[in-house]
Structures are given as structure tokens and as C-alpha cells.
Amino acid sequence: MRPTDALDEIAFLLERDLASPYKTKAFRGALAALGSLSDEEIAARVEDGRLKRTKGIGSTTYTVIEQAVEGGIPDYLADLRERIGGPVTDAGGKLRAQLKGDLHSHTLWSDGTTDLASMARTARRLGHEYLVASDHSPSLRVANGLSTERLEEQLVEIDGLNAEFDDFRVLTGIEVDILLDGELDQSDDVLERLDIVVASVHSKLRMDSREMTERMLAGIRSPHTNVLGHCTGRLVQGSRGTRPESTFDAAAVFAACAENDVAVEINSRPERQDPPDNLIQIALDAGCLFSIDSDAHAPGQLGLLDLGAARAEANGVPADRIVTTWPADRLLEWAR
Incomplete structure (x- = not known):
């Protein structure tokens, strides 16, 4: 999946679950740090190491981006989807x-x-x-x-x-x-x-x-x-x-x-x-x-x-x- 979509979905699920704003801020911050970079540019910066040195990208968010670039669902997102994905309630x-x-x-x-x-x-x-x-x-x-x-x-x-x-x-x-x-x-x-x-x-x-x-x-x-x-x-x-x-x-x-x-x-x-x-x-x-x-x-x-x-x-x-x-x-x- 696209790295930006992975970061956005993680932030969304954490926010919907009313997680600490400090926790969600890391993923929103990483999303902002990617700015308007294309998927190809993000992949190139992962490849040559520049992304790891980018302000606003921490170790957890870097791993999410790297795993998305490699073509898989990032582990962090997969875990969130299993625990709190889907509708908040089945009623209504x-x-x-x-x-x-x-x-x-x-x-x-x-x-x-x-x-x-x-x-x-x-x-x-x-x-x-x-x-x-x-x-x-x-x-x-x-x-x-x-x-x-x-x-x-x-x-x-x-x-x-x-x-x-x-x-x-x-x-x-x-x-x-x-x-x-x-x-x-x-x-x-x-x-x-x-x-x-x-x-x-x-x-x-x-x-x-x-x-x-x-x-x-x-x-x-x-x-x-x-x-x-x-x-x-x-x-x-x-x-x-x-x-x-x-x-x-x-x-x-x-x-x-x-x-x-x-x-x-x-x-x-x-x-x-x-x-x-x-x-x-x-x-x-x-x-x-x-x-x-x-x-x-x-x-x-x-x-x-x-x-x-x-x-x-x-x-x-x-x-x-x-x-x-x-x-x-x-x-x-x-x-x-």
C-alpha cells in the first residue's frame, strides 16, 4: 500500500480509539514530513537512507513507511486493524x-x-x-x-x-x-x-x-x-x-x-x-x-x-x- 495511506490510516484508527494525542501526533507528523513527495521519491529516499534522516520521521514511522514501500501491509497497521478496525459498533x-x-x-x-x-x-x-x-x-x-x-x-x-x-x-x-x-x-x-x-x-x-x-x-x-x-x-x-x-x-x-x-x-x-x-x-x-x-x-x-x-x-x-x-x-x- 502507499506509505502515506498507511500513516493516515494508522492515525485515523488511533484517533477514533481516542488514543493519546502524543501518540497520534507522530504519525500525522510523519505524514506531513512526506509532504507532496511521490511514492517513487519516497521509495528512493528509503533506498538511499535519506528518509531515515528526515525531520519528523521517527523509528516507528520509518518502519511503517519502509514496510509499505516493500509492498506489504505494515505490521503496526495490521495489528491495529485486527484490534480496532471495522466499525466502532455493530449497532446502528x-x-x-x-x-x-x-x-x-x-x-x-x-x-x-x-x-x-x-x-x-x-x-x-x-x-x-x-x-x-x-x-x-x-x-x-x-x-x-x-x-x-x-x-x-x-x-x-x-x-x-x-x-x-x-x-x-x-x-x-x-x-x-x-x-x-x-x-x-x-x-x-x-x-x-x-x-x-x-x-x-x-x-x-x-x-x-x-x-x-x-x-x-x-x-x-x-x-x-x-x-x-x-x-x-x-x-x-x-x-x-x-x-x-x-x-x-x-x-x-x-x-x-x-x-x-x-x-x-x-x-x-x-x-x-x-x-x-x-x-x-x-x-x-x-x-x-x-x-x-x-x-x-x-x-x-x-x-x-x-x-x-x-x-x-x-x-x-x-x-x-x-x-x-x-x-x-x-x-x-x-x-x-
Whole structure:
């Protein structure tokens, strides 16, 4: 196989398995070090020893490249395929096959681990028709949230990327904080220009239930909000430990989502599993739309949609009420 494909697949599988970013960085770094070299040039540099001395190529990644050049499946990749290859879960496959895109992803512009182009190309390879670039908003400084000026720069990059594709679209977006007073953490003028706005609570998650309800209702009622992201903020596993659900009046919040045509996100990250099953049922009964999203911070994590599809299917969410099963034109008409 091609050395670049081997490195990319290894990184993808490690990222999807939520391995340490330090581990995946080695393979993404080696892929970048190969740059635009042809397979023939890579083989020549293996042959004469230059590749082993190339910055960004370590002993493990060199062995992967060398074995690929020799015509085999690198041992490292073969082992990963055996252990964690295939779908993340066998459940939800029918619904997963109907998903056409992902409205929640992060890149190096905020707290993601890779550039937007890498995210887009991986999404396209997975069969997506579109991916929303939804990096964080300014107040989330710990996640390098985008100022208005930096978001403007990202929009220029998105225009350039879309010029490369004829069967895939990068949609403009943001994961905007719902601030303590319910206002969205970006100007109306900027939000008006974006294709998709995911609004989420990231701070003061343990605030009083009544106050949290009012905060969320204000964010949902903003004319710019399209999706309510990871609504409880809970963490149920993973390296960050656990965190209880925020408390709020779920009936009121989901009734507002239905009334304002705001989709409830089914967040696919295994550490979130948000909303919990009982809240999905309340949102279903309220007549809500849903969006199955990966909340990916690395290309491989785009594959976590398998988990979100499995949860949606298990909870009886109809496919046509999931906006990420819609083609891009229908999605954008709804969002507008």
C-alpha cells in the first residue's frame, strides 16, 4: 500500500480509539514530513537512507513507511486493524449509512489537533457530503476560541478548500458559547453569515436549575441557533474523569427547541453520550429534530458517528427527523 495511506490510516484508527494525542501526533507528523513527495521519491529516499534522516520521521514511522514501500501491509497497521478496525459498533448500521454529514467538528483554529484540510479530506473519504467547521467562540479561551478576525480568516480558508472539491462541501459554522445571560458569544453580524450555528453551554455547568433553564432558553430562542450542543455537559468516562449532568427543565428546553426549529444534538463522543436516553425520549415526545454529530477534534474522531447512530437507532429516532441525514441543500434551507 502507499506509505502515506498507511500513516493516515494508522492515525485515523488511533484517533477514533481516542488514543493519546502524543501518540497520534507522530504519525500525522510523519505524514506531513512526506509532504507532496511521490511514492517513487519516497521509495528512493528509503533506498538511499535519506528518509531515515528526515525531520519528523521517527523509528516507528520509518518502519511503517519502509514496510509499505516493500509492498506489504505494515505490521503496526495490521495489528491495529485486527484490534480496532471495522466499525466502532455493530449497532446502528442502517441509520449510520443514511448520515450525510457532520455539523460539529474542531480544527487547529481552536482546540483540534489537525488542520481543516485534513478534517475535510477525511470526512470526504468517509463518504460525507459535507462537514461543518464549528470551532469555538472567543470566550472559551482555554480552547483557543476564535475572535471575529480569526473567524473571518477561517472563512477565507474554507472558500479555498471548497474550490478543490466537486463532490463535497465544507460548511461555515461555529460552536458558540451560550453565555451566563443567555446571549451567544459572537456578534449577530458574524453569526448571520454562517451556515450552521451550534450553541452550547461550557461554563458554570452546576448553576441553579432554574437559572440554567433560562440561560438555555435564551440561547435556543436566538434566531441564529440551529443546534443545541451536548445539552447536559456530562462526562461519563474518559481521561477527563466524570462530570454530572447539568440540571434544567428538560420539558421546557426541548419544547423551545421544537418551537424554534432547533435540532437537539446527539453527541457521539463516548465520554459524553449526551443527551442521556431519558432526555432523548423527552425531546422525541416534544417533536424535536436531532443532529447526530461527532464533536471530532481529530480526523479519526469523525468515525465516532457510529456511536451516535447506534444510540439514536436504539432510542427510536426516525431518520427523517435527523438533520444530518438530509442532503446539504435541504440542510441549508432549514438552517436559513
